[in-house]
Amino acid sequence: MEITLNGERFELEQPLSVTALLARLDIDPRRVAVEHNQDIVKRHRFPDVVVGDGDTVEIVNFVGGG
Amino acid sequence: MTDTPFVIAGRTFKSRLIVGTGKYSSHAVMAQAHEASGADMVTVAVRRVNISDRSRESLLDYIDTKRMFILPNTAGCYTADEAIRTARLGREAGLSEWVKLEVIGDERTLFPDNEALIEATNVLVKEGFIVLPYTNDDPIACRKLEDAGAAAVMPLGAPIGSGLGIQNVNNIRIIREFSKVPMIVDAGVGTASDAALAMELGADGVLMNTAIAGADHPVAMAEAMCHAVIAGRLAWLAGRIPKKMYASASSPVEGMVGR
Numbered sequence: 001m002e003i004t005l006n007g008e009r010f011e012l013e014q015p016l017s018v019t020a021l022l023a024r025l026d027i028d029p030r031r032v033a034v035e036h037n038q039d040i041v042k043r044h045r046f047p048d049v050v051v052g053d054g055d056t057v058e059i060v061n062f063v064g065g066g
Numbered sequence: 067m068t069d070t071p072f073v074i075a076g077r078t079f080k081s082r083l084i085v086g087t088g089k090y091s092s093h094a095v096m097a098q099a100h101e102a103s104g105a106d107m108v109t110v111a112v113r114r115v116n117i118s119d120r121s122r123e124s125l126l127d128y129i130d131t132k133r134m135f136i137l138p139n140t141a142g143c144y145t146a147d148e149a150i151r152t153a154r155l156g157r158e159a160g161l162s163e164w165v166k167l168e169v170i171g172d173e174r175t176l177f178p179d180n181e182a183l184i185e186a187t188n189v190l191v192k193e194g195f196i197v198l199p200y201t202n203d204d205p206i207a208c209r210k211l212e213d214a215g216a217a218a219v220m221p222l223g224a225p226i227g228s229g230l231g232i233q234n235v236n237n238i239r240i241i242r243e244f245s246k247v248p249m250i251v252d253a254g255v256g257t258a259s260d261a262a263l264a265m266e267l268g269a270d271g272v273l274m275n276t277a278i279a280g281a282d283h284p285v286a287m288a289e290a291m292c293h294a295v296i297a298g299r300l301a302w303l304a305g306r307i308p309k310k311m312y313a314s315a316s317s318p319v320e321g322m323v324g325r
Contacts, residue, residue, distance in 0.1 A: 005117060006114040006115065006117055007114070008117070010117070025115075025117060025120070026120050027115060027120070028124075031124060031126060032115060032159060033112075033155040033156070033157075033158030033159035034158070035151075035155065038151075040155065040158055041158075042158070043158065058114065058155070059114065059115045059117070060112050060113060060114055060115060060155050060159060061112075061113070061115050061124070061125075061159060062110040062111065062112060062125050062126060062136070062138065062156075062159055063087075063088075063110065063112075063113045063125055064086070064087040064088035064089065064096070064110065064111065064125055065086060065087060065088045065109055065110050065139050065141050065275070066086030066087075066089075066111075066139070066141065066226065066227075066253075066273075066274070066275025066276065
């Protein structure tokens with residue numbers, strides 16, 4: 001299956017929770033915000049929200065800016 | 067001279083200088099500059115995590131979040147919808163309701179799109195955000211933003227990153243008179259005297275990034291800005307003398323030797 005992750009195509013073997021997806025990407029969940037199909041995923045919902053085939057996911061963090 | 071505290075939406079800040087986190091040669095230099103600036107609020111941008119390269123250090127490792135309040139921005143957004151979406155993401159990443167709202171209207175000048183800015187302010191205020199909009203040095207736009215519920219107004223001194231200093235001194239003065247919320251001059255500062263001037267005009271604070279990050283010695287410039295903001299604020303509180311066309315002697319005109 002395939003998802004769109006931060007604008008790029010990304011292969012997944014099976015649907016994953018947001019928590020599992022972040023772990024697989026080696027991303028600290030405390031420092032990011034996640035959108036699933038354009039809806040914000042609250043942090044406490046990371047274990048419950050499942051990313052499946054064809055879904056769009058955005059993972060953002062803070063970078064330098066003015 | 068005692069000053070009133072610098073309060074935005076009920077939150078008190080020690081410093082009237084707000085600094086950015088962009089364009090530094092390294093995170094280490096940024097951290098030193100932040101220290102030298104005395105600021106206790108820093109702006110950050112919200113961007114996609116680099117999925118393919120996870121080796122890069124996190125910006126937040128170099129910000130003392132116990133001392134520094136993090137203000138996410140919506141820089142780079144060209145529509146109200148984009149800015150609203152970015153503000154919501156920033157809230158999730160930072161766990162605060164505060165946002166420096168930018169809706170850009172033009173790529174070359176980075177001037178704000180006031181109409182979209184006011185629209186986005188309306189939406190975000192209703193969602194409980196503390197909105198600090200970056201706006202034109204336009205008193206009417208600032209009034210509309212305040213009416214929409216903005217917690218402060220942040221008129222530009224000059225285009226972002228231009229270092230031109232305050233281009234329309236009179237408008238800044240008028241905005242100060244019009245506004246009941248804090249006025250923070252945001253963008254355009256080039257050197258310490260620009261920051262001092264902003265404060266002398268009655269600004270409650272100054273926000274800058276490039277003037278410090280782009281200086282030959284960012285840490286020294288951060289220190290200069292710290293002093294400039296304090297000096298300018300004191301001068302505003304002290305009440306400057308009126309400007310006059312002709313001289314007025316400082317020494318007595320009587321008792322001159324040989325007259």
